[in-house]
Amino acid sequence: MTLKEQLQADVTAHMKAGRKLELTTVRNVLGEIGTREKSGKTPVDLTDQEVISLLQKEAAKRRDTARIYVEAGQQDRADAEIAEAEVIEAYLPEALSEEDVTAIVDSVIAELKASGTELGMRSMGQVMKPVTAKVAGRYDGKAVSDIVRSRLA
Incomplete structure (x- = not known):
C-alpha cells in the first residue's frame, strides 16, 4: 500500500x-x-x-x-x-539522529576514498548524492549539507 x-x-x-x-x-x-x-x-x-x-x-x-x-x-x-x-x-518515516546521519556521511566518504576518489569541497555533490538517497527525507537536508561540508573541510 x-x-x-x-x-x-x-x-x-x-x-x-x-x-x-x-x-x-x-x-x-x-x-x-x-x-x-x-x-x-x-x-x-x-x-x-x-x-x-x-x-x-x-x-x-x-x-x-x-x-x-x-x-x-x-x-x-x-x-x-x-x-x-x-x-x-505520524505519516513520516522515523527521523534519524545527528549521530546516525554523521555515520552515514562518514561511511559514504570512506567508500569514495576507497574507490580512489580525491575528496575536497569541490566533490560535495559526489558525497551528497548517495547520502541524500540513504537519508531519504528522515533528516533536514540543510543540516545534512552542513555535516558533509564540515567533514570535507
Missing part, C-alpha cells in the same frame, strides 16, 4: 471514528497531493518519496504558522497548528 493509499484509507477511518482534526488534516494533505499531481502539463502520480517530501513541507508550514501565532499571543491557534503538524508527522 502506497502512502497516498494509506492517507485515503485513513480518511474513512477518521470519518467513522469521528476524529475531526485528523479527518480535516488528512483531507487537506490529500488535496495538496492532488493539486501537485495535476499542476503540470500532464498529470502524474507522486511516488512515496515525493509524498513524504510534501508531508515534511506541510508539517514544517504548520510549525512555522504556530510559531507566528505564539509570537502574536494567540496560543489557541498555535495549539491547533501544532496538533495538525503532529497528525502529518
Whole structure:
C-alpha cells in the first residue's frame, strides 16, 4: 500500500471514528497531493518519496504558522497548528539522529576514498548524492549539507 493509499484509507477511518482534526488534516494533505499531481502539463502520480517530501513541507508550514501565532499571543491557534503538524508527522518515516546521519556521511566518504576518489569541497555533490538517497527525507537536508561540508573541510 502506497502512502497516498494509506492517507485515503485513513480518511474513512477518521470519518467513522469521528476524529475531526485528523479527518480535516488528512483531507487537506490529500488535496495538496492532488493539486501537485495535476499542476503540470500532464498529470502524474507522486511516488512515496515525493509524498513524504510534501508531508515534511506541510508539517514544517504548520510549525512555522504556530510559531507566528505564539509570537502574536494567540496560543489557541498555535495549539491547533501544532496538533495538525503532529497528525502529518505520524505519516513520516522515523527521523534519524545527528549521530546516525554523521555515520552515514562518514561511511559514504570512506567508500569514495576507497574507490580512489580525491575528496575536497569541490566533490560535495559526489558525497551528497548517495547520502541524500540513504537519508531519504528522515533528516533536514540543510543540516545534512552542513555535516558533509564540515567533514570535507
